[in-house]
Every structure is written in C-alpha cells, then in structure tokens.
Amino acid sequence: MNESVFQAKAAATDSGETTNFQEKYFLVIDDASGMRSSMRTTISTMGGVRIDMAGNGIEAINRLEQRSYDIILCDYDLGGGKDGQQLLEEIKHRRLVKNSTIFMMVTAERSYEKVVSAVELAPDDYLIKPFAGQVLLLRLERLAKKKTYFLPVYELMDKQDYRSAIQACDKLLESSNQHQIDLMRLKAEICMMLGDYAQSGLIYELILSIREIPWASMGLAKSLYHRAQFGEAATIFEQVTKANPNYMEAYDWLAKSHTAAGDETTAQTALMHATKKSPRTLHRRKTLGEIAYRNNDLETAQDSYEAVLEFGKNSSLTSPEDYANLSRVFIDMGDCDKAMTVMKDARKTFKNSPESLLHGAVMDSLALEKSGDKEAAKAELNKAMGYFDQNQARGGVSLDLSRACFQLGDEEAGKKIVQNYIKNNHDDKRIHRHAEDMFKKIGMHDVGKEIIRDSSRTVITLNNQAVRLAQTGDLKGSVDLLMQAVAEYKENSVVVLNAAHAILVYMQTQGWDDDLAQAARNYMSAVKARDPDNQKCRILSELYKDVARQYGIKL
C-alpha cells in the first residue's frame, strides 16, 4: 500500500489569487517558548518570513506600539496576567491595530468557544489546538480575502468617517455574497456608533428574522435601551441570559436596563448572578458594589469593593477611588478604624499620589467625624480642601468632600462643591442619585434635593436660552453664551459639545472662522479625551468635516 501516495482533491472554491505571506508582518504571542518556535516553523512553511515573537501581554503591547502587524496569532492562555481575550480588548481599545489587521486566537481549550461566542470584541477567528499547519494556512487565506473584501469599509472606519463607511457597507450589500450577515452586523455597529439606534434596531430585527443569534438579540436590545425603551430591552437581555447563561455582557446590560427603569433591586440580582459565574470581572464588581451600596446592602457592597481591590492588585485597573468606595462602606458600618486602614493602603499603593492624598484626607475626615473626634476630622478636612483645589480630576470625590463639609459645619463650602459637581454633570441621573443618597445620609434629604434640582436647572436654563437665541436667528449670540458657559463648566461634556455644535451651525451659514473652528476642535478633543466613545462627539466630527468641505478647507 506504500507505493501509492494519494492526493486529496481540494474542494471547489472561487479562491482567485493566493495570499503572499512573504510580505506580511506576523506577531506570535505565546507564553510557552516551545509553542512559539513551533508556530514559527509553521508560518515559515507557509512562506512567512517577517515574524516577531512576544512571550506575554506586555511584550506584545510593546511590539504593537512600535510597528503595525498584518497578522497576529495569540494564544488564549498566556500564563499569569492578562489572557488573550483581555489582551485583544486592550489592543482594540487603544487602537493598536487597524481594522484590517487579522487577529487569530489560538487555544488548547475548547472552552474558549464559550468565551468567543459571548464577547463583544471577538477575534477574527480562532483555532483549537491541535491543528494542522495546512488548516492555519487555509484559515489565514480566507481571512485575508475577507479583509480585502471589507477593506473599503475598514479604511473609512480607520479614518473615522463613519457615514461614508455605512455607504460603503450598503454598496457591498447590493450584491449577495457569503459575507452578507457579517456586513449587516458591521453596518448595525457603525449605526450604533453614530447614535442611529432606530436604524441599528431595524438591521438587528432583520437578522433575527433570518436566524435567532445571541449577538443580534443583544444588538436589538441595546438599540432599544438607547431609545429609552428599558422594559423591552430588559426582556430581551433576560431571554439572552436564559438561552446563553455564559453571555456575561447580557447580565450587565440587564442590570443597566433595570437601573435605568428605576428597579435597582432586580439590577442587583442580575449582577450577583453574573458575579457568581464570573467572579473576577472588575468592572462588574464595581457596579455591583455601587448598586448594593445604594440598596443599603452594605455586606454585598463591602464584599464587592474588597474583591475589586483584591483582583485588581498589581494592575492599573484600580484607582484611589476604589479604596474610597470601600472605606465609605466601613464608615457607614461604623467601623472607622477599618475605613482609615483602607485609605492608608491606598496612599501606600499609589505612593502618595495627589489623588490618593485627596481621597485619603476626605475619607479620614469622615471616619474621624463618625468616631466623634471633630477636631482631628476638621484638620483632615482642611488638608482635603487644599488638595481639592490643586487637583484636576476631582469628580467622584466631590460628594464625600461636601459630606464632610456639611457634617463639620461648613455648609457654605459643602453646598458650593455639590453645586459645582451637579452643574458639571447636569444630565447624569446616576450622579444625581448618588448626591441625593449622600444628602439622605446626613439628614438633609429635602434641602439636598433642592440644591440638586436648582444646580441642574441653572445649566438647563442656560442651554435652553442658547437654543432660543439660535432659533430666533441670533446664532452668534448662541455661540457666545455657550462659550461663556464652557469657561464655567469645563467638565460638562454636554455643554462643551453644545458649544461646538453651535459654532458649526454658525459657520454653516455665516462662513468659516479659523478661531471658532479651532475652539470647536478643542472642545471636541477635550470630550474625546475623557470619553472616547462619546456619540455626539462622533456626529459632530462628521458635521465638522461637512462644514470644512463646504468652504473648501483642507482637513
């Protein structure tokens, strides 16, 4: 039987030309050196020559910061630290790869299917070990072809020209092809990025009419959520968790929907369920801690915040605020020593960073006040006020600080801090609720509610005034008013973006103005820096491009 070596006839394909792997830059990420060299051999067999190696996530990020790769092969299990999925998420969030880069996860675990079918950011493909080199080659060739097919859309997305990217999707959708479902999904995702939730909802419904797929249900429910249809959204999210108990993101959104609908008890249940299944996810633990604290379930809050600190140890994922959250729970429990120990840890962990000193002084002041040592509490408060004035990022600390002011008799200062905080977040219901809780705790519920309402109303009135000016044709007046408001409420993204919007509308009719355009750009990048996924920001940059085009200004 040895005489006859038999060939396998490949399946019929419309493959066209094959990919030239000699030109491609490969990055192999694997913690086992045996695996790395085995992969290198396999890639060389396919003709690849430009191959870099990384033994862990940090090395991989370093490589990616230095050059761009065409094909990334990443092992899911990277030993300690980040796993392949977390690495992929970091790489995507930091935009270290282009949309056209191929990211392939390699895993010995069949259970990675569990991960890949239930994450928002999936790799382009994954391979389960053991695999034949020939199969890797086939998969990469297919992916290369698919990336080429999607390239017109990807290039526009890389340029953040989302509206044109949607048109490019539509063009590709005109002819039926094997990527139809993927194209529809991509189009829906771009619509969501631009805040067109009506359109994204329609696309997801269309996909669901073809087949019940969890990600399409998630997309539809998210579209509903963003259109404030929280009840309907919650129903679908719940269905997803029932049908796919490992779809962790569905629990988060279920909780979010319940919270938005005002039912924080059910929200907590959903998050506790998810935490049981996947105990190490920090952001979920944080949210659970926050909701439990609001629901006055101090034990769960303590448990959650402690887990955040424990699992987040030695990572950049915790901040002094996380320590303050735990310290606050201990203060409410009356355990002031523990509350202060936590903040001592915070200062130590963050090597006395300004933020840790500020949070530390505030929480120490509250703890000392609670234990009855008013004098020491006042001393800490004075320190805190000093740090507060010097500190740039001070959002979350405001409520604790103002609570200390109120409790130690400096009502004026306390009021001013809250007012300022609310004015900078006049439309953030979550922050309003937290502020209300704080007032309730110090027995000033009614006064507090009034302060919150008035502060938020000040900004709303100002906004409305600007809108009215614009409507009556006084576009310049509207721009001036909003630019003044920005000077006062720098941290208020809504106000800052409204100012940018007013400038763009003004220039649309009154002509280009370099200074105003510069101001608008600054406003947009300020918001983008603290909130990279801000939708209004995306829409405004599209508008900016339109206006620039209108006057033949080069971008």
Place this chain on the structure above:
Amino acid sequence: MSTGDSRDTLQELDALDFTALFASQIHDLKNLLFLLLNDLDNTLDRHAGVGIDADAQARLALLKYNGQLINDKLIQMLSLYRFNRNAYPVNLEHRPAAELIEDIVAETSPLLAAKSIRLTSQVAPDLCWFYDRDLAAGVLNNAIHNALNCARSEIRLSADTEDGYLIIRVEDDGDGFPEEILGNGGNVRSLDISGGKTGLGLYFSSVCARLHTNKERIGRIELGNGGSLGGAVFALLLP
C-alpha cells in the same frame, strides 16, 4: 512510613472529584498531543517527497492517524462533559459549507499517505449555512476517521441542501455499516459503556447534531449503506 499514613492518603483519594480531575487532565493531554502532532506535521512537511522513503513516510502518516484518533476521543469526552455541565454555547455562524469541507480535507490529507485511499469532495462554493464550525468539524472528522478504516479506495465528502437542511455526507466504498448499527438509524440516545465498543463517536455525533436547532427543527445524523460509492453513508443534517 506507617500504615496509618498510607490509609490517610487513600482517604484523601476518596475525596477526589475524579470527573473534574479527568476533565482537567484531558486538557493537558490535548496540549501534549498538539505538540506531538505538530512536530509530526512539520516532519512530514519537511520530508515530503525527499530524504525519506515512502515506507517511512507511510509510517509517519499512520502515527499521525492514530494520534488523530486519540484526539477525536479526547475531544468527544471533553465535549460531552461540557454539554452536560451546560458550559457549551452553540456558536452559530453563517459560513460557506465549502469552508468546512476544505478544513476537513486539509486536516485529513496528511493521513492519506498511510492508506491507499482517495478523498474527494463536492460542494457548491456559494452554499452558505448557519452552523457551529467546531461541532460540525468534530462530527465530520470522526466520520472520516472511521471511513479511513473501512474504505477500499475512496471517501467522498459532499454538502447539499434538502428540505431546509444542510446535509453533509461522508461516503465510502467499503462494506458498509453492519446491521446492528443501522438498526437504530444512528441516532444513539444513550451510551452503553459496559461492552467493549462504546459507540462514543456516534453518540457524540448525534448530540452535536441535536445541538443545532432552528425554530422547531432539530439536527440529526443518518446512517445508511449504498450511496454514490456503494459503501457506508454517514449524513449530518443541520436545520
């Protein structure tokens, strides 16, 4: 060491969760097998046609074939364990059936050198379907590896649609399935582990097929004899 100590050790063993132990060890086995098979692949590639005689090449291919059989078994056991623990979400993706067939052909090719068997395939390039690639591949690999044992000279892999099902057939020109297997049509509903042959592969395939659902319809496998090559016909039907 005293006897008391050793009894303690044994008691500790009593407390071991062997199911979990086996499941985790199967992982490690799969990793080791990967290294082994990958080395074998690279060796086969490097010596394809040159520097090694046909006999040695066939032996290497046979090694690979047996390694693949071990891998099949490990995957089947692990997967059944996961299905049972409810830890396997079916991942339906809309893909060309040709991709699946291509993958299987690529994976099987290195094994063919050990046998005087030809593998042919037939599928329309534009036929797309919703299926879980890993489940479907697990089923088809198992069917092909069985066919490699029975076929005389040819195995045919084909995909088609019929009545709202994607049908993927593995046919060979051997003697066909024995009557006792055909008796229950292949849809094994339970596993008899008392006898020598467990039928794990068929049972696994049946479960994987049933995990594919579309509204009211459920996937299945069908076994028969005859077909285009006159031997065994294994069919996977996905709604």
